[in-house]
Amino acid sequence: MNRLLKEVFEHAETWPQEDQEELAEYAREIEARRTGVYTMSDDERAAVGKGLAEADRGEFVSEALVAEADKRHDG
Template identity: 55%
Template sequence: MNQTTLKAILEQAEHWAEEDRQDLADYARVIEARRTGTYRVSETEREALTRSLKEADRGEFATDTMISAAAKRFDR
């Protein structure tokens, strides 16, 4: 892919739905992490991590029953 093609895709992406633009940004972060060895979390991921840490600090963990139920849903 040449530079012109990449620029054209990015220009088209400006008109995409927010969710699709976010997906593109997420893919780009993964590619950059693979190239540099450093992954930079998105704001959405940062918020989820912060929420999870606060839940853990409060001792809010999934019960064994909850984990077993989830495992059964995904077992094939």
């Protein structure tokens, strides 16, 4: 590991947890770009599990809500 990276990690140990998690997310994104494999965070894994459970129960957003979101993102 190069000196600059070591310094960043040493400083990051003093950062608030939220900032440390943000740094870890950036590292996961870089790793995914380099390897073609993305590793989900625990929060992402939990959100996917929640979404799959909702789908299994037939809980989906309404067509109207999707259409409204589409309108907001069309620019």
